[in-house]
Amino acid sequence: MVGLLWWAWTASHARLVTQDLALVRTVLGLVVAIAVGRALQNMLPGSLRPVHDPELAFQVPLGFSGADALEGWSSFPSDHAVVTMALVVAILHLNRLIGLLALAWAICMVLLPRIYLGLHYPSDIVGGALLGAAIMATATRVALPASLAPALARLEDRHRGLTYAGFFVFSYLCASMFSDLRDLLRLVEPLAEIARF
Numbered sequence: 724m725v726g727l728l729w730w731a732w733t734a735s736h737a738r739l740v741t742q743d744l745a746l747v748r749t750v751l752g753l754v755v756a757i758a759v760g761r762a763l764q765n766m767l768p769g770s771l772r773p774v775h776d777p778e779l780a781f782q783v784p785l786g787f788s789g790a791d792a793l794e795g796w797s798s799f800p801s802d803h804a805v806v807t808m809a810l811v812v813a814i815l816h817l818n819r820l821i822g823l824l825a826l827a828w829a830i831c832m833v834l835l836p837r838i839y840l841g842l843h844y845p846s847d848i849v850g851g852a853l854l855g856a857a858i859m860a861t862a863t864r865v866a867l868p869a870s871l872a873p874a875l876a877r878l879e880d881r882h883r884g885l886t887y888a889g890f891f892v893f894s895y896l897c898a899s900m901f902s903d904l905r906d907l908l909r910l911v912e913p914l915a916e917i918a919r920f
Contacts, residue, residue, distance in 0.1 A: 724810045725898045727825045731817040739886055740875040744867050746890070747875070749813045752862030753897040756855045760805035770798040774841030781841045801843045804851030806900055807833045812859035
């Protein structure tokens, strides 16, 4: 998905920062989508995943062992669906053809496999997908200060390599829902406890 986002971006724009601030809107949409998706999973009443519901007697597909890592995590909404559909809408906004490829990839490689593996019910996927799409559609239309575009364009001109590298890292972190950063914070947390003594 990140590759398709970059392809759509470079096919549509010669630089990262443009007058319409599409990049800023995309970043804003992704951050809000991730935050809202995770908040809803944590705040709504917990919902067992199909693979963890003993009443369903779900048959885990042969060779799949990743379900244990999600034990105790609520099923609704699917945060993968939230982020994936937010990315699809952002890509569709940039380039219709690449956006349709992104939609096909999202359905076949992200959304349907999560149902097949018993990680989500179809309603988890549909709810997450609608939420992510709505957040990104809103973000593409949100009003931003006019002074932001020239300021960010100057930053890009002065530090082009750092700007591109930063957006690449950020887009990767969004696609992975900041899992690397969360893992790092989990490693640092015990060190903070030790430092208190």
